[in-house]
Amino acid sequence: MKNNISVFSECANCGACYNICPTNAIDVIGNGLFYELKVDSDKCIGCGKCITVCPINTPEKHQSIISAIGGFSKNSTMVKKSSSGGAFSVFAEYVLSNNGIVFGAAFNENSRYVEIKSTDEVPLDKLIRSKYVESEVGDSFIRVKQQLDNSRLVLFCGCPCQVAGLKRFLEKDYDNLITCDFSCGGLPSHKIYNDYLDELENKFNSKVGFVNFRPKTYGWETYAIKVEFENGREYNSLSLLDPFFVGFIHKHYTVRENCLTCRFADNHYADIILADFWLYRKFSSLQKGNGLSLVIINSNKAEKLFNIVKEKFEFENLELEKAVYNIKKPNYTEEFNINRKIFLDTYQKIGLSAINDYLPKRFSKLKIIFKNTIKKILKR
Numbered sequence: 580m581k582n583n584i585s586v587f588s589e590c591a592n593c594g595a596c597y598n599i600c601p602t603n604a605i606d607v608i609g610n611g612l613f614y615e616l617k618v619d620s621d622k623c624i625g626c627g628k629c630i631t632v633c634p635i636n637t638p639e640k641h642q643s644i645i646s647a648i649g650g651f652s653k654n655s656t657m658v659k660k661s662s663s664g665g666a667f668s669v670f671a672e673y674v675l676s677n678n679g680i681v682f683g684a685a686f687n688e689n690s691r692y693v694e695i696k697s698t699d700e701v702p703l704d705k706l707i708r709s710k711y712v713e714s715e716v717g718d719s720f721i722r723v724k725q726q727l728d729n730s731r732l733v734l735f736c737g738c739p740c741q742v743a744g745l746k747r748f749l750e751k752d753y754d755n756l757i758t759c760d761f762s763c764g765g766l767p768s769h770k771i772y773n774d775y776l777d778e779l780e781n782k783f784n785s786k787v788g789f790v791n792f793r794p795k796t797y798g799w800e801t802y803a804i805k806v807e808f809e810n811g812r813e814y815n816s817l818s819l820l821d822p823f824f825v826g827f828i829h830k831h832y833t834v835r836e837n838c839l840t841c842r843f844a845d846n847h848y849a850d851i852i853l854a855d856f857w858l859y860r861k862f863s864s865l866q867k868g869n870g871l872s873l874v875i876i877n878s879n880k881a882e883k884l885f886n887i888v889k890e891k892f893e894f895e896n897l898e899l900e901k902a903v904y905n906i907k908k909p910n911y912t913e914e915f916n917i918n919r920k921i922f923l924d925t926y927q928k929i930g931l932s933a934i935n936d937y938l939p940k941r942f943s944k945l946k947i948i949f950k951n952t953i954k955k956i957l958k959r
């Protein structure tokens with residue numbers, strides 16, 4: 580092997596090296612809990628392109644916020660389907676109506692794996708909504724470049740590290756490219772997610788069809804999960820009672836290690852940052868409805884685009900210092916890191932039951948169900 584794999588030790592799996600390698604010597608392996616890169620030493624010609632393209636090896640200062648808004652799309656169907664206020668869908672629909680192409684994260688057939696796909700392959704509906712699982716970039720950067728070189732308008736939406744990887748891969752700025760990322764707390768293990776689906780399939784005696792991580796069953800602000808099975812049955816759970824969500828959102832133990840120290844979480848390379856506008860009560864007079872997006876504009880290109888599509892939004896302008904609350908890197912304590920390691924070691928031995936210790940016990944469970952059933956009734 581000519582390129583020492585240790586340079587990948589901080590790897591975010593952004594996809595840049597995979598896309599740039601001229602001999603396809605780099606592969607993404609999914610045998611362990613998290614995706615890992617592997618270099619085939621027989622194919623590697625030692626050109627060093629993978630090292631140079633890596634946004635972790637060659638960090639750049641990118642983020643410079645121009646403006647921010649809180650709001651939601653006037654298309655209520657899209658807001659219901661989207662994770663927050665449907666901001667992504669507004670930008671995506673504009674690009675599509677101009678004969679452009681949108682790249683984003685889509686589930687594969689049985690909602691087992693998440694891959695970056697384009698609207699030339701799947702309908703936009705497949706790209707909207709957050710998929711709380713490690714995603715694979717595949718050769719999408721190469722395909723983005725082809726479209727850009729053909730002068731097509733391109734919107735690429737992915738994790739902050741993926742957008743950083745794409746920008747490094749492209750090497751130059753394109754007027755016809757808009758990039759979009761989100762306030763990303765990190766991606767959970769594809770393996771733990773698949774173990775979780777295996778368990779649900781056994782319980783429901785059917786293959787999984789569709790997974791919705793943001794069904795808004797109890798309203799936008801209450802995380803829940805809905806899994807639809809091929810036999811027509813459904814699993815619905817509040818996130819606080821669901822093992823996958825408890826491991827991810829509530830404990831944060833199942834998140835990829837390098838996401839915990841992500842350097843793109845507070846230095847976004849994207850033109851637009853999206854987030855849930857959780858602090859709407861404090862910073863705006865907006866009503867939550869079925870969800871609110873926080874949209875942060877980072878470039879003149881994005882500002883121009885927002886001005887074109889703004890009549891599709893119900894929104895309020897926000898003061899910058901109020902908007903950035905949600906795009907700061909979280910700090911993890913030493914105690915957290917130790918507990919996460921204990922959890923993952925236990926997981927390797929006993930699988931999903933390792934999460935049981937963190938699920939609420941009977942009385943707290945009943946309290947959570949009672950409180951949220953009232954919420955659901957009030958929502959109706």
Ligand SMILES: Cc1cc2nc3c(=O)[nH]c(=O)nc-3n(C[C@H](O)[C@H](O)[C@H](O)COP(=O)(O)OP(=O)(O)OC[C@H]3O[C@@H](n4cnc5c(N)ncnc54)[C@H](O)[C@@H]3O)c2cc1C
Nearest residue numbers: 661662663665666667683684707708710714736764854855
């Ligand atoms: C893993 C993850 C963690 C997040 N953490 C936070 C958080 O801590 N705080 C917060 O305010 N917001 C967070 N978000 C963002 C939030 O969930 C919404 O995606 C955002 O508010 C945009 O909502 P929307 O309604 O405009 O668009 P949506 O319809 O939700 O569109 C979301 C876009 O994200 C892309 N996407 C979804 N899943 C993935 C994935 N696995 N990999 C790459 N791209 C993906 C899709 O392609 C789509 O383009 C997170 C999102 C994800 C995917």
